[in-house]
Amino acid sequence: xxxxxxxxxxxxxxxxxxxxxxxxxxxxxxxxxxxxxxxxxxxxxxxxxxxxxxxxxxxxxxxxxxxxxxxxxxxxxxxxxxxxxxxxxxxxxxxxxxxxxxxxxxxxxxxxxxxxxxxxxxxxxxxxxxxxxxxxxxxxxxxxxxxxxxxxxxxxxxxxxxxxxxxxxxxxxxxxxxxxxxxxxxxxxxxxxxxxxxxxxxxxxxxxxxxxxxxxxxxxxxxxxxxxxxxxxxxxxxxxxxxxxxxxxxxxxxxxxxxxxxxxxxxxxxxxxxxxxxxxxxxxxxxxxxxxxxxxxxxxxxxxxxxxxxxxxxxxxxxxxxxxxxxxxxxxxxxxxxxxxxxxxxxxxxxxxxxxxxxxxxxxxxxxxxxxxxxxxxxxxxxxxxxxxxxxxxxxxxxxxxxxxxxxxxxxxxxxxxxxxx
Numbered sequence: 001x002x003x004x005x006x007x008x009x010x011x012x013x014x015x016x017x018x019x020x021x022x023x024x025x026x027x028x029x030x031x032x033x034x035x036x037x038x039x040x041x042x043x044x045x046x047x048x049x050x051x052x053x054x055x056x057x058x059x060x061x062x063x064x065x066x067x068x069x070x071x072x073x074x075x076x077x078x079x080x081x082x083x084x085x086x087x088x089x090x091x092x093x094x095x096x097x098x099x100x101x102x103x104x105x106x107x108x109x110x111x112x113x114x115x116x117x118x119x120x121x122x123x124x125x126x127x128x129x130x131x132x133x134x135x136x137x138x139x140x141x142x143x144x145x146x147x148x149x150x151x152x153x154x155x156x157x158x159x160x161x162x163x164x165x166x167x168x169x170x171x172x173x174x175x176x177x178x179x180x181x182x183x184x185x186x187x188x189x190x191x192x193x194x195x196x197x198x199x200x201x202x203x204x205x206x207x208x209x210x211x212x213x214x215x216x217x218x219x220x221x222x223x224x225x226x227x228x229x230x231x232x233x234x235x236x237x238x239x240x241x242x243x244x245x246x247x248x249x250x251x252x253x254x255x256x257x258x259x260x261x262x263x264x265x266x267x268x269x270x271x272x273x274x275x276x277x278x279x280x281x282x283x284x285x286x287x288x289x290x291x292x293x294x295x296x297x298x299x300x301x302x303x304x305x306x307x308x309x310x311x312x313x314x315x316x317x318x319x320x321x322x323x324x325x326x327x328x329x330x331x332x333x334x335x336x337x338x339x340x341x342x343x344x345x346x347x348x349x350x351x352x353x354x355x356x357x358x359x360x361x362x363x364x365x366x367x368x369x370x371x372x373x374x375x376x377x378x379x380x381x382x383x384x385x386x387x388x389x390x391x392x393x394x395x396x397x398x399x400x401x402x403x404x405x406x407x408x409x410x411x412x413x414x415x416x417x418x419x420x421x422x
Contacts, residue, residue: 005086008222009094015218016094018211019101023050025207026108030115031408032200033260033312035193037398038116040408045120046108049127053104056131061103062096064136071147074140090221098218099139102162105215106135109166110374112314113173116180117395120403121385122378129377130169137373138165138366152355153362154333154343156231157219159275159325160366167319168370170310176378177389179309181396190304193311198259205263209239212270216277227278227340234277234285235270241289242269242296249297264300265293267317272325275359276332278341284332291328292321323363330356 027046031039053061058080067074082092090098107130111123141148142161155161182191195201216235217228246265250258269289276288299316308315333346333355345351382388389395394402401407 004224005088008089008224009086009091011223011228012090012094012098012218012221015214016098016101018214018218019098019105020050022105022208022211022215023047023108025204025209025211026105028200028204028207030112030204030312032197032202032204033195034116035398036196036409036412037400037407039196039400040406041120041399041403042115043408044404045111045123049107049111049123050104052124052127053107053131054100056128057100057103057136058096060132061136062099064132065099065103065139066144069140071145071150072140073137073146074144098221102158102215103131103135103139106158106162106166106169107131109163109314109318110169110173112166112312112318113170113310114177115311116399117177117389118173119385119388119390120399122381122388125381125384126169126173126378129381130374133377134169134370134373135161135165138370141366142362148358148362148365151358151361152344153358154279154329154338154341154355155275155326155362156278156341157216157274159271159322160362163271163274163318163322164326164363164367165370167315167317167322168367169374170314171308171319172371172374172378173388174308174310174315176375176382179307180311181392183309184307188307195260201260201263205266209266209270212239212274216274220278231277234280234282235273237282237285238269238273238277238289238292239266240269241286242266242272242293245269245290245293246297247293249294253297261297261300264296264313264317268292268296268321271318271321272328274322275325276329279329279333279337279343279346281332281334281337284328288325288328288332292324295320295324319367323367326363327356327359330359 023046027043031042060078062080063076063078064074067076069075080096085091139161140146142153142155212235213232217232220228243262243266247257247262250261269292272288272292273285296316299320300313303310303315331346331348334349335345338345344355347356
């Protein structure tokens with residue numbers, strides 16, 4: 001293996017570790033955005049389900065995503081164990097390590113729809129089913145040589161494969177679990193259930209922002225031409241634009257510069273640029289991020305009015321922004337970058353409606369599949385464990401105590417310990 005190939009493999013390993021580190025960002029983001037009585041549960045279940053996702057993806061997920069099969073699903077390479085080295089390109093185990101981190105991120109996004117009301121056993125069973133039968137199929141369609149890949153679908157790092165797929169799992173969960181106690185009044189009005197720690201939420205967003213360079217720039221899969229720097233530039237510009245746009249739209253519409261909206265705007269910019277980061281010019285990355293930051297504000301309001309309780313705004317940040325990011329590639333992809341990355345130019349660069357049509361089709365097909373499959377698998381999970389949701393009493397006490405027997409903040413919760421006899 002020559003020095004350049006070695007550097008390629010080393011770069012992808014570092015990128016994979018950055019993507020794994022994003023789980024720490026999700027722990028802080030979700031814990032900070034919800035109530036103190038559930039913080040330990042949120043942290044623990046994240047680590048637990050990353051473990052499940054890794055094992056299931058090793059056993060069957062990789063094979064369904066990247067094994068030889070047909071245009072719908074892969075049918076080989078189960079129980080991954082490629083120990084070979086490579087004379088050129090990625091070592092198989094490095095490639096696997098990078099890809100399993102993406103699968104775990106999609107699962108964590110889906111679990112945003114479970115927050116503060118689902119049984120731990122629901123997380124366990126759905127983690128197995130989602131990682132085996134939902135995420136890998138979408139990945140195969142787009143990245144594994146499936147039918148959308150054959151049509152020329154462009155999704156450089158996963159606006160559709162990871163973010164939209166995870167968000168559709170979250171949507172199915174929020175519908176089946178129903179809103180948290182006290183979220184909506186009988187007249188349809190909304191009660192805000194504030195998260196307990198905005199500092200945690202902000203730090204979680206920053207960790208995710210840092211990890212995203214492993215997500216996007218790492219997807220170059222090499223260092224030869226240092227193109228990862230260009231991808232990182234677009235990623236940074238879109239995130240910055242999303243944060244600023246979301247802050248200003250919240251300020252303009254409500255009179256207050258809402259911090260959670262601004263944080264979600266940064267994430268929306270990151271999600272939106274994930275598909276197009278290798279295909280668009282920097283000015284377009286700014287536009288993509290701005291629109292991502294704007295639409296996340298209105299999307300959050302929409303889901304609240306629709307009485308869909310989404311505690312960490314996974315549907316808006318990862319779903320709606322993921323749709324926009326995927327479609328935006330069909331508008332802004334430049335001929336030079338599209339040719340470099342094996343795609344086609346967008347509408348604004350003379351590419352016509354062809355690429356835009358493929359991008360739109362992929363959103364509809366992948367979104368519908370991920371939602372329907374997740375909904376069915378959640379019904380299966382519900383039947384297996386006798387319901388997805390904890391009891392009303394357990395929800396009031398908090399999942400830390402009811403599911404785990406201890407609090408994430410034991411000193412802060414002494415009054416509750418005494419009142420519940422714990």
